[in-house]
Amino acid sequence: MAVQISPSILSADFARLAEEAAAVESAADWLHVDVMDNHFVPNLTLGLPVVESLLRHAKLPVDCHLMIEDPDRHAPPFAEAGAGSVTVHAEAVKAPVRTLRAIRAAGARSGLAVNPGTAIESYDDLLPEIDMLLLMTVEPGFGGQKFLDLVMPKLRRARSMVAKRGGSVWLQVDGGVSAETIERCAEAGADVFVAGSAVYGADDPAKAVRALREQAETATAHAAWAAGR
Numbered sequence: 001m002a003v004q005i006s007p008s009i010l011s012a013d014f015a016r017l018a019e020e021a022a023a024v025e026s027a028a029d030w031l032h033v034d035v036m037d038n039h040f041v042p043n044l045t046l047g048l049p050v051v052e053s054l055l056r057h058a059k060l061p062v063d064c065h066l067m068i069e070d071p072d073r074h075a076p077p078f079a080e081a082g083a084g085s086v087t088v089h090a091e092a093v094k095a096p097v098r099t100l101r102a103i104r105a106a107g108a109r110s111g112l113a114v115n116p117g118t119a120i121e122s123y124d125d126l127l128p129e130i131d132m133l134l135l136m137t138v139e140p141g142f143g144g145q146k147f148l149d150l151v152m153p154k155l156r157r158a159r160s161m162v163a164k165r166g167g168s169v170w171l172q173v174d175g176g177v178s179a180e181t182i183e184r185c186a187e188a189g190a191d192v193f194v195a196g197s198a199v200y201g202a203d204d205p206a207k208a209v210r211a212l213r214e215q216a217e218t219a220t221a222h223a224a225w226a227a228g229r
Ligand code: DX5
Pocket: 008, 009, 010, 011, 032, 034, 065, 138, 139, 140, 141, 142, 143, 144, 145, 174, 175, 176, 177, 194, 195, 196, 197, 198
């Protein structure tokens, strides 16, 4: 699977979301939308009504990252509203099989996210229910945090776990992904890259996306895990 870039609007101007979405549409693959409820994480962003409005304006498919409690109840409506991908946290979901299936049944790709301190091994059996595994490379809740290198060994293990299952699950990294860190993420096995401050903090967000993609593609071309792809 080719490199995909998903700019996070968490670092965009929330009063101008449609314009901020349009600013990356020529360069990005997805628009990453961070839904935070002030319970699962200590920050509050936006919910379903704002996502519904954004879906009416955004040309890119929307990649919803739900950092919320009770995703079993709240996640399927994001898929029903038309999000292209809906990701729930392993630490919050109570019935992952039912919830991931409900997301798929509503027509979205199903995602499972894990915090930096959460092991992935216990989710191996769930992989057939998952279209994308999201490895958080910061503690979730805020943009602009420092990338956590301690996640790198887990990213390598995730890539081999996915490869054993045929390699169709996308591996997303989120948090501190920038020009300094994207190459090592690609080299370790990530293929979908979320970037907030590295994109929306740049003078030209679309140009920043193109530069990140180029770096990730070059690193992937040299990566052992991607050999023969
Ligand atoms: C953090 C969010 C991220 C955030 C990343 O909890 O999930 O998507 O926007 O921001 P940067 O790229 O600035 O670390």
